[in-house]
Structure formats: structure tokens, C-alpha cells
Amino acid sequence: MKKIINAPENYVDDMLKGIYAAHSDEVKYTADDLRCYCRAEKKDGKVAIITGGGSGHLPLFLGYVGDGLIDGCGVGGVFQSPSPEQIYNIAKEVEAGAGVLYLYGNYTGDIMTFDMATDLCDMDDIECKSIVGADDVNSHKDPATRRGVAGIYFMFKAAGARADEGGTLDEVLAAAQLAKDNTRTVGFALTPCIIPEVGHANFELKENEMAMGMGIHGEPGVWNGPLKTSHEIAEESLNTLLGDMPLAEGEEVSILINGLGATSIEELYILSNDVTEILHSKGIKIYRTIVGEYATSMEMAGASISICKMNDEMKKYMDHPVKTPFICQK
Incomplete structure (x- = not known):
């Protein structure tokens, strides 16, 4: 450690x-x-x-x-x-x-x-x-x-x-x-993290393996498997998000691309671009994009994608x- x-x-x-x-x-x-x-x-x-x-x-x-x-x-x-x-x-x-x-x-x-x-x-x-x-x-x-x-x-x-x-x-x-009511998140991990008082990783991922749905404390996800491209991760994540909270063409969202602690800002912007392109291809408008670290897990590598459906009231709150x-x- x-x-x-x-x-x-x-x-x-x-x-x-x-x-x-x-x-x-x-x-x-x-x-x-x-x-x-x-x-x-x-x-x-x-x-x-x-x-x-x-x-x-x-x-x-x-x-x-x-x-x-x-x-x-x-x-x-x-x-x-x-x-x-x-x-x-x-x-x-x-x-x-x-x-x-x-x-x-x-x-x-x-x-x-x-x-x-x-x-x-x-x-x-x-x-x-x-x-x-x-x-x-x-x-x-x-x-x-x-x-x-x-x-x-x-x-x-x-x-x-x-x-x-x-x-x-x-x-x-x-x-x-x-x-x-209008927010959904999907996250994924690329590496574990180390709790200082424990001194070793809180779970294990093999080289070139990722965990889709992993929790921010190392809770099990929905699958562990080979590392996917940013576009593939964005596509699967948005399919999950929009499957749970369907959005019609012309509706508007704010998106949060959140790093889990050890993911570079460059990578987060690559992911953000893929999310943006996929949403635009579905006719979904983006009110605001937030990229950075907002909820981490020590030095865990990985990210999460959150979408929040906008109306006039939520836009006012976002602009505050x-x-x-x-x-x-x-």
C-alpha cells in the first residue's frame, strides 16, 4: 500500500x-x-x-x-x-x-x-x-x-x-x-481500491477486466468481463439508463460524467463525448454536461454516468x- x-x-x-x-x-x-x-x-x-x-x-x-x-x-x-x-x-x-x-x-x-x-x-x-x-x-x-x-x-x-x-x-x-424522481446512474469499475486501515484491495479484477455495475464500496456489479471501449461502455450504460427512465425525442437532460478517483479527466471527456453523441442520435437534448470527480471511491479507477431529466424548475436549480x-x- x-x-x-x-x-x-x-x-x-x-x-x-x-x-x-x-x-x-x-x-x-x-x-x-x-x-x-x-x-x-x-x-x-x-x-x-x-x-x-x-x-x-x-x-x-x-x-x-x-x-x-x-x-x-x-x-x-x-x-x-x-x-x-x-x-x-x-x-x-x-x-x-x-x-x-x-x-x-x-x-x-x-x-x-x-x-x-x-x-x-x-x-x-x-x-x-x-x-x-x-x-x-x-x-x-x-x-x-x-x-x-x-x-x-x-x-x-x-x-x-x-x-x-x-x-x-x-x-x-x-x-x-x-x-x-428524474435521476438515474450507471457505474463501472476498472480497478479496486485500498482502505488505509485494511491495507489491501477490497476486491479483485484481472488485468484488462472491468466490472459493470460495481458499487462505490466494492459491491458486486452485474457482470465482470473484458474491458470495453468507451463507446461500448457508453452505449450499454445508456441502454440501461433509458430502459429504466425512457426519454422521448426532444426531451432534455443534464448529464454527469463522474470519475471514481483514479480515472484521468481526459478519459472522462472521451466518455462524455460518446454519451453526448449517442443521446443526440436519439434526439435527446443536453442542457448541461458536468465532467469531473463528484463521488469517488478512494483510488478506484472507473466512472459513472448519471442523467437527470430537465424541466423549467430543474433548469433553474441547475443554474443556481x-x-x-x-x-x-x-
């Missing part, structure tokens, strides 16, 4: 110390707990949005904390959930008089954490509502049990924009639901400016 670290057991806290040192004007921690990550300032009267999950996925989840997006994030160990107490302490810090929306990925440990945090907040009369991202089409036929992966980006954008506009808790929840230490859109 080759990593730039001090001690594996300090991996997450050392990372957080570095972020706070570099961006103290934008983010802070509360309750004397480095893993209770919050915006440096809060806006009175605004719905507070809190996310959380395991480390190892930057910029997901804490990278979305900032202007126009999320207000706080519970930071767990690598691929581990934060604690209910951490989410509760964050809620007490960022709640600004309009209630709290919990917005996080559809994973059992995280669901338990946020449900317990809600119970703690209820005792303090802090109103909380929850919604989970569940966009990974290949993870399950039932949409309710799908994993939340990079497509949660669109939920963060919609909820964050509506909260920034002064929406009520129900309106912010509805914005997140709109994005969720955001700024965090990791993401900036004017």
Missing part, C-alpha cells in the same frame, strides 16, 4: 484537519468533534440541509457543504457511517429556524444513523424530514432499494437552490424529490450558483 499518510488509523481526522486549515473561512467543526463538519456561517430563516456518510468519496459528502448546497455533514470513517450524535450535534449548530432536511445515500447504516438523529432532534423540537438518494440502476430492480451514488449531486443542487431561495422545509424536500471548497459554479 502506497499512500501519503501518517498513520492509517488517523487517515480521516488528518484529512479533516487539512481541510479546516486550508478553508477556515468557509467551513468549521462543532461540538469539539472534527467529524461534525459545517458551514462557517449560517443564514437565519433558511432550511438547513444535512448530509453524511463514510469517508473515501470526496467530494461526496462533505465537499458539498457550502453556499447554495449543504449546511452540514457527518463524516464517518472510510466507508463507515457517522454516528447519530454527530448528526444531532450538526443539526443543533446549523438549524436556523426553518427546520432541517436530511439528504443522504440509501445505505442501511446511514438510514439508522439519521433516524436515530431525528429522534434526538425531536426532543429539542427541531423539525426534521429525510430523503435518500437511490439512483444506481444496476444495484436493484426495485427503485426503493437502490444504492445512492453520484446522481445525488442533482438532489443536492435542487434542494440547496430551493433552500437558498427561501423555500419552506416541505418545498425544499419537494425539490430534492423532483431531482430524485454554488461555492464550496471543492465545487464552484457561478
Whole structure:
């Protein structure tokens, strides 16, 4: 294992110390707990949005904390959930008089954490509502049990924009639901990753082999086989996406081409071009294309493709400016 670290057991806290040192004007921690990550300032009267999950996925989840997006994030160990107490302490810090929306990925440990945090907040009369991202089409036929992966980006954008506009808790929840209902993702891995405290790969792929549908924690995909070309990957992925969320000719989408941690930007743009050409060949319009790392898995090579169907409301949310230490859109 080759990593730039001090001690594996300090991996997450050392990372957080570095972020706070570099961006103290934008983010802070509360309750004397480095893993209770919050915006440096809060806006009175605004719905507070809190996310959380395991480390190892930057910029997901804490990278979305900032202007126009999320207000706080519970930071767990690598691929581990934060604690209910951490989410509760964050809620007490960022709640600004309009209630709290919990917005996080559809994973059992995280669901338990946020449900317990809600119970703690209820005792303090802090109103909380929850919604989970569940966009990974290949993870399950039932949409309710799908994993939340990079497509949660669109939920963060919609909820964050509506909260920034002064929406009520129900309106912010509805914005997140709109994005969720219209977002689908397919991902694939080319290599495993190494969890620092474990020190070895979390699964195995042979040379020139890829895994279609692999999860961001190494969850099994739908097939392992020979590495395909970018165009072949794009074609199979879009067939899956459009099979689950059919789009008519003339409809419009935004697309997110997301790298999993060790895929070059050059490769992502090759994939983006293939996705664009295939969608255009079907008469589907593209409102916005986002390319880069938005939900990673340590140093895993691979990518994901997310599509979000646009209407006038979603376009407004997509155009809303955001700024965090990791993401900036004017």
C-alpha cells in the first residue's frame, strides 16, 4: 500500500484537519468533534440541509457543504457511517429556524444513523424530514432499494437552490424529490481500491477486466468481463439508463460524467463525448454536461454516468450558483 499518510488509523481526522486549515473561512467543526463538519456561517430563516456518510468519496459528502448546497455533514470513517450524535450535534449548530432536511445515500447504516438523529432532534423540537438518494440502476430492480451514488449531486443542487431561495422545509424536500424522481446512474469499475486501515484491495479484477455495475464500496456489479471501449461502455450504460427512465425525442437532460478517483479527466471527456453523441442520435437534448470527480471511491479507477431529466424548475436549480471548497459554479 502506497499512500501519503501518517498513520492509517488517523487517515480521516488528518484529512479533516487539512481541510479546516486550508478553508477556515468557509467551513468549521462543532461540538469539539472534527467529524461534525459545517458551514462557517449560517443564514437565519433558511432550511438547513444535512448530509453524511463514510469517508473515501470526496467530494461526496462533505465537499458539498457550502453556499447554495449543504449546511452540514457527518463524516464517518472510510466507508463507515457517522454516528447519530454527530448528526444531532450538526443539526443543533446549523438549524436556523426553518427546520432541517436530511439528504443522504440509501445505505442501511446511514438510514439508522439519521433516524436515530431525528429522534434526538425531536426532543429539542427541531423539525426534521429525510430523503435518500437511490439512483444506481444496476444495484436493484426495485427503485426503493437502490444504492445512492453520484446522481445525488442533482438532489443536492435542487434542494440547496430551493433552500437558498427561501423555500419552506416541505418545498425544499419537494425539490430534492423532483431531482430524485428524474435521476438515474450507471457505474463501472476498472480497478479496486485500498482502505488505509485494511491495507489491501477490497476486491479483485484481472488485468484488462472491468466490472459493470460495481458499487462505490466494492459491491458486486452485474457482470465482470473484458474491458470495453468507451463507446461500448457508453452505449450499454445508456441502454440501461433509458430502459429504466425512457426519454422521448426532444426531451432534455443534464448529464454527469463522474470519475471514481483514479480515472484521468481526459478519459472522462472521451466518455462524455460518446454519451453526448449517442443521446443526440436519439434526439435527446443536453442542457448541461458536468465532467469531473463528484463521488469517488478512494483510488478506484472507473466512472459513472448519471442523467437527470430537465424541466423549467430543474433548469433553474441547475443554474443556481454554488461555492464550496471543492465545487464552484457561478
